[in-house]
């Protein structure tokens with residue numbers, strides 16, 4: 323602000339129209355400066371995200387690099403919601419199935435950078451998935467759902483069914 327005032331004062335001494343010119347130039351410089359700052363920020367983020375190495379994911383999270391899921395294999399328990407986050411600058415999909423054959427279970431559609439997709443796995447099993455645009459680059463992953471918690475009760479219930487009664491001969 324002190325610099326601006328100094329310019330204004332010196333400008334007014336010589337010519338009023340010069341001070342107006344200087345003022346408008348200062349405004350333009352200020353706008354340009356802030357414009358550069360904000361674009362530098364997003365550029366820094368873009369560099370960090372665009373290196374192909376996704377940042378380490380949190381629990382039950384899968385991040386997406388330029389052509390990879392991280393982690394590629396994730397093991398969870400039944401009832402867990404997995405969150406995929408597109409941490410790259412590419413468009414990706416999270417599409418269930420293998421070898422490019424969508425099995426219809428889930429499909430995120432196109433995910434732009436920073437988009438998130440969630441799916442809750444309620445049944446144990448192995449769930450392969452892939453990215454449609456980058457299948458050719460080997461962008462695939464697998465969710466393995468183990469039956470540690472809730473699923474155990476279901477197993478016990480079904481196992482205890484008629485077998486116990488029959489076995490009491």
Ligand SMILES: [Cu+2]
Pocket residue numbers: 388389390412413414415453454455456461
């Ligand atoms: Cu992809």
